[in-house]
Amino acid sequence: MPVLLTGGRVVTMDPERRIQDADVLVRDGKIEAVGRTLKDTEGGRAVGTTVIDCEGLIVLPGLVQAHIHLCQTLFRGLADDLALEDWLAKRIWPLEAAHTEESVYWSAMLGAAELLLGGTTAILDMETVRHTGAAFEALESIGLRATSGKCLMDSGDNPPALREPTDRALAESADLCAKWHGAADGRLRYCFAPRFAPSCTGPLLRAVSDLAAKAGAVIHTHAAETPVELQIVRRETGQDELAYLDSVGISGPRAALAHCVWVDQEGIARLARQRTNVVHCPSSNLKLGSGIAPIPEMRAAGCRVGLGADGAPCNNRLDAFSEMRLAALIQKPRLGPDALPAAQVLELATLGGARALGLEGEIGSIEVGKRADLVVLDLEGPHNQPAEADLVSRVVYSARAADVRHVLVDGRVVVKDGQLKTAKVEEIRREANAQARRLRRAVGV
Ligand SMILES: [Zn+2]
Numbered sequence: 001m002p003v004l005l006t007g008g009r010v011v012t013m014d015p016e017r018r019i020q021d022a023d024v025l026v027r028d029g030k031i032e033a034v035g036r037t038l039k040d041t042e043g044g045r046a047v048g049t050t051v052i053d054c055e056g057l058i059v060l061p062g063l064v065q066a067h068i069h070l071c072q073t074l075f076r077g078l079a080d081d082l083a084l085e086d087w088l089a090k091r092i093w094p095l096e097a098a099h100t101e102e103s104v105y106w107s108a109m110l111g112a113a114e115l116l117l118g119g120t121t122a123i124l125d126m127e128t129v130r131h132t133g134a135a136f137e138a139l140e141s142i143g144l145r146a147t148s149g150k151c152l153m154d155s156g157d158n159p160p161a162l163r164e165p166t167d168r169a170l171a172e173s174a175d176l177c178a179k180w181h182g183a184a185d186g187r188l189r190y191c192f193a194p195r196f197a198p199s200c201t202g203p204l205l206r207a208v209s210d211l212a213a214k215a216g217a218v219i220h221t222h223a224a225e226t227p228v229e230l231q232i233v234r235r236e237t238g239q240d241e242l243a244y245l246d247s248v249g250i251s252g253p254r255a256a257l258a259h260c261v262w263v264d265q266e267g268i269a270r271l272a273r274q275r276t277n278v279v280h281c282p283s284s285n286l287k288l289g290s291g292i293a294p295i296p297e298m299r300a301a302g303c304r305v306g307l308g309a310d311g312a313p314c315n316n317r318l319d320a321f322s323e324m325r326l327a328a329l330i331q332k333p334r335l336g337p338d339a340l341p342a343a344q345v346l347e348l349a350t351l352g353g354a355r356a357l358g359l360e361g362e363i364g365s366i367e368v369g370k371r372a373d374l375v376v377l378d379l380e381g382p383h384n385q386p387a388e389a390d391l392v393s394r395v396v397y398s399a400r401a402a403d404v405r406h407v408l409v410d411g412r413v414v415v416k417d418g419q420l421k422t423a424k425v426e427e428i429r430r431e432a433n434a435q436a437r438r439l440r441r442a443v444g445v
Helices: 069-074 084-097 099-118 132-142 166-180 200-216 225-238 242-249 265-275 284-289 295-301 320-335 342-356 390-400 425-443
Strands: 005-010 018-027 030-035 052-053 058-061 064-071 119-125 144-150 188-194 218-223 255-259 277-280 302-306 376-377 404-407 412-416
Touching: 005 376, 005 390, 018 412, 030 064, 052 404, 052 412, 058 119, 058 390, 064 069, 064 099, 064 277, 064 320, 064 342, 069 084, 069 119, 069 132, 069 255, 069 295, 069 425, 084 225, 084 425, 099 132, 099 404, 099 412, 099 425, 119 188, 119 404, 132 144, 132 166, 132 188, 132 242, 144 166, 144 218, 166 188, 188 200, 200 218, 218 242, 218 425, 225 242, 242 265, 277 295, 277 342, 284 320, 295 302, 295 320, 302 342, 302 390, 320 342, 320 390, 342 390
Parallel strands: 005 052, 005 058, 064 119, 119 144, 144 188, 188 218, 218 255, 255 277, 277 302
Antiparallel strands: 005 018, 018 030, 058 376, 376 404, 404 412
């Protein structure tokens, strides 16, 4: 059914970065036209067209978060104020090990509901070792665009409850990829997701690189998050972590590396040369005390950079607006107030994320022919006034997730007037709380 958004102010993020007063016509999941008075055209008048009045509202490309762990949404508030190593070993790994199919499903539903209601339309997700199929089922029904993958942990350093034999980990990944890569008319895709270099053997990482290339899938992992991680990789491989990942085939446009906080000039040049995607997670990096990623330096070097909230227990929001604002602010004490201006930050949350998902031809901007992933914002609240201020500044610095009025994914209206249309929030709240209670008791936290 066609959808026509009329009378909004459209932030296109097209190559000229045009902002125009325009209608947006959506048909068969795609943007068919962007222009004035489309309601008078044949397409706009088609029988059954749903008209959404956007007068006085802002239309943005759907926001993309390129590093999320939906399986951790139920752990929100259960792992505060810990360094990464304790955060993983004492809380996250035991909680992930206690997951069942049901708890993974409701964890994904809870996270996806928060994401959609806050204007995030696409994610790159890392699940846990088991029950990844349940997360895909949740994503299929709730309507979020997602590239998701089973977490891979096969080295001897992992907790026994999560460690898997290399062959079994790879075989299950290949099965999940065969089932879900391209499902829901291409809205769902599979990624190969080694947790991070110290969790994985060299043969597994090499095999992942081959499998991903064969399937046309993204490789999603963490890199250079803390100095401890770099020391472990150097001790075990004799190499800098980014050089090591490159040596096993985890680099280039197909790879998305979350964090990259501890990267020197040589590493930045390497990432730029390879066109590897970096995913910046400013809230997570601050909350775990990891540091501040050199994002302006990466951009200056030509790196591809996206943005993500990471998991709920290290943030504790899954809110693209919080991440945008923080991404801009945390660079300024270090490099001056002109570092990473609002317009560059909006690129990270749209086009940068689209590139990290390998979907730059499909999403990330409002252009004819792209998938209709759209967010309609209401900036009438006092916290977004006066209205004459620069629009991109308002979106990045003052807007909040609660300002999201309508959301479309693949041309389907998934949020209308601030209400989720694809699932019952009350049911998600009830089931998610019941599962979180069970996990807490099982782990004793
Ligand atoms: Zn992460």
